[in-house]
Amino acid sequence: MQFLLNNEIVRVSDVEPTKSVLSYLREDRFLTGTKEGCAEGDCGACTVVIAELESEGLSLKSVNACIQFVPTLHGKAVFTVEFLRRQNNGNLHPVQQAMVDKHGSQCGFCTPGFIMSLWCLYNEHQEAKTIPIRSDVRSALTGNLCRCTGYKPILQAADAMFEVAPVTFDNDGLRDKLLALKTESPSTYSHTEGQLHSPTTTAELLQLRADHPEATLLAGGTDVGLWVNKQFRTLSSIIYLGDIPELKSITQNDQYINIAAGVTLSNAYKALAKHYPEMNQMWERFASRPIRNVGTLGGNIANGSPIGDSMPALIAIATRVVLSSVRGQRELLLEDLYLDYMKKDMAADEVVTLIKIPLPLADQAFRCYKLSKRYDSDISAVFTGMAITLDNDLVSDVKIAFGGMAATPKRASHTEQFLLGKSWDEATAKQAMTILKQDYSPMTDMRASDQNRMQSAMNLLYRFYLETRPVNPLTKEMTDVFGEV
Ligand SMILES: Cc1cc2nc3c(=O)[nH]c(=O)nc-3n(C[C@H](O)[C@H](O)[C@H](O)COP(=O)(O)OP(=O)(O)OC[C@H]3O[C@@H](n4cnc5c(N)ncnc54)[C@H](O)[C@@H]3O)c2cc1C
Ligand code: FES
Ligand code: FES
Structure with a gap:
């Protein structure tokens, strides 16, 4: 597998399939700017930025490195805090300089994570030639906890980072590099500790599921990552859903908003809130920005936790879910998927492929x-x-x-x-x-x-x-x- 690490190509063949991106960065690459706080996606000390080519173009997202597995980086680009200074010819990047100037750091443990969330926001707004308002900044920082500085200086730094000469990110250059990375690589990453299959079509996924009913399906990993970090589970066979373009589509007809299972929570709730503005607060309050950037609606529904957020809202508007396997497709009301605590009406060879949300009814x-x-x-x-x-x-x-x-x-x-x-x-x-x-x-x-x-x-x-x-x-x-x- 290969990916870009701080803009340089890296080829990897010897890390365990469930090694976290965070451990890889720190232990194998000595990029120790990225920190470990909680190892469960909560604190943001491990925030990195991951870029990938999507149908809408290049996307850059803040992500929790602690719960992402290394092989899922294949074909993507990862940026760590060490990149920022390099990007600005050895000088502090405006985001870093603003944090210094506004006293946005005390012990410093959380700081690289804040910097990376702010850097992502900075690039987004540089590209759009806009300045974020306070609510944008707050939203971008929902996944970063600071225990000593207090948030006010950090918010002030976010304002100040736009007040100095801009440093622009080379989006076109990265796009070209990512296009060049797209090779005919094998879709299975094999290691003595296990295998991670990365199908690129739904048909391939369903066949893999039929052949490996014992395998763990991995979408955004925001639940599965914790099984490894917190429950020390060994996952020797994984089927990764993140490389299947069909599973990332959102379409609409006169009855339904059709959200494919691999659509991220960020994109799914963006689409839903257009029709159901009542979901706006839920969108904002669902986990944090980095979790919503990778976690999927399909993962939330398939996990089926009794305290998951999407299900009660979607059940109340009669959402339907499509399960697919090599045997065909079946569709059921979302509420009928849940049989008992963490037990679902989903056969071993089935995968959630589509979520059909009815358009709002008049009255x-x-x-x-x-x-x-x-x-x-x-x-x-x-x-x-x-x-x-x-x-x-x-x-x-x-x-x-x-x-x-x-x-x-x-x-x-x-x-x-x-x-x-x-x-x-x-x-x-x-x-x-x-x-x-x-x-x-x-x-x-x-x-x-x-x-x-x-x-x-x-x-x-x-x-x-x-x-x-x-x-x-x-x-x-x-x-x-x-x-x-
Ligand atoms: C810090 C933090 C905060 C969180 N906050 C919230 C919150 O506020 N509200 C909330 O509801 N959840 C929350 N979660 C839980 C989690 O983010 C969601 O459940 C998320 O939607 C899971 O999606 P995923 O793509 O990451 O799933 P994964 O972790 O990849 O998978 C979850 C489960 O679903 C299975 N699976 C995934 N996709 C499919 C599919 N297409 N078909 C069949 N099975 C599939 C996997 O095998 C696994 O069993 C939080 C998690 C973290 C770490
Ligand atoms: S270490 Fe806390 S979010 Fe990753
Ligand atoms: S500066 Fe110490 S945790 Fe934020």
């Missing part, structure tokens, strides 16, 4: 709410998606789904049944809140107690009522503690 009111301890980069304690249609103030259709309340993402069937045909008024909403107790018996864990979860779910249903009631509905600014954040 349907939809909301989704995330409750977590932190605003950014936090797993939900409770997540809900709710959709309601009224016919002369009477509930003609309603779908309510919760995450964090049961062993799977689950519809509130008793509550929905109760609501159908009722007048959508205060008394109905209050009664529906109590009926939710028939639908869920949540558990207590580090994120919330069972009582907290139940009470929160009831309150979210009430909030949904307040925002969607026929008379005097409350606006988002009135119900949301974060308002327009």
Whole structure:
């Protein structure tokens, strides 16, 4: 396999398939600017920038090196903090200079990660000839934690990096280099520790899946990477989905937004939020920018965690999922994919290939709410998606789904049944809140107690009522503690 490391070609044949990019950089290349903090995608000390050619052209993304496996770099370019000074003829890059000038660093451990997130933002805006506003900067830094400096000087540095002479990134040069890297390389990376297959078509993927039902499917690796780092699992056979252009497409017809399983969370939620602006906050609050840059919608759905964010929102709007295998395709309602805790209606040879999200229905009111301890980069304690249609103030259709309340993402069937045909008024909403107790018996864990979860779910249903009631509905600014954040 081969890739560009700080703009120079590197060929690799001797690293274990699950070696993290972070370990490779530090241990094999002595590029120790990239740090390890948490090894689970949370702190951003390991942030690097990965560039690749996509259908829309060259993309540069901030990524957590700690949970990416080295062979997935094949055909891509990785940039570490060491590159920046080289890019500016030995001088500090404007991003670095601004961090110095604004005192954006104390112990310095988090600093290379911040620098790389800011460098990515800097290049994006240099290319577009724009200056980011504060919310863009905050969003770009959602995956970086600092324990000593405090964020204000870092935000000030982000403003200051545009105040000095610009250093432009050679996008065209990189594009040419990446095109030249595209070789007829074998699609299987083999090592004594295991194999990583990289199919480039869906047909090839399905055949590999049929031949290797024991293999681990790897998309963005934001769940799988943790199995290796935190659970020390050995994955001797991996099928990587990241090199299949068909799995990265987003299309639309008069009924559905069709999102292929390998579309990143960033791109998927960008497409969804155009039709469902109510998903904007969920998009922003789903993990962090670097996680959304690589994590896929298909991975979120296929993993099927009871606390995953996408499922309750998508179930409430009757999303369908397509499973494919060499035997053919089948399509089911997303909620029917989940049988029990982490158990899915998915055969060993099947792969999630497409997610079909219905276009918004006229007269349907939809909301989704995330409750977590932190605003950014936090797993939900409770997540809900709710959709309601009224016919002369009477509930003609309603779908309510919760995450964090049961062993799977689950519809509130008793509550929905109760609501159908009722007048959508205060008394109905209050009664529906109590009926939710028939639908869920949540558990207590580090994120919330069972009582907290139940009470929160009831309150979210009430909030949904307040925002969607026929008379005097409350606006988002009135119900949301974060308002327009
Ligand atoms: C720091 C951090 C924060 C996070 N925050 C959130 C959050 O706020 N909300 C949330 O919901 N999740 C969160 N996650 C979890 C994770 O990012 C998501 O579940 C993500 O969508 C997984 O996608 P992936 O492409 O990285 O999946 P991977 O890790 O590659 O795969 C996940 C699972 O799905 C399987 N799989 C992947 N693609 C397919 C497919 N097409 N067909 C069949 N099986 C497949 C894999 O074999 C594996 O079992 C977070 C993770 C981290 C590390
Ligand atoms: S080391 Fe913390 S995100 Fe990678
Ligand atoms: S400067 Fe010490 S953690 Fe950020």
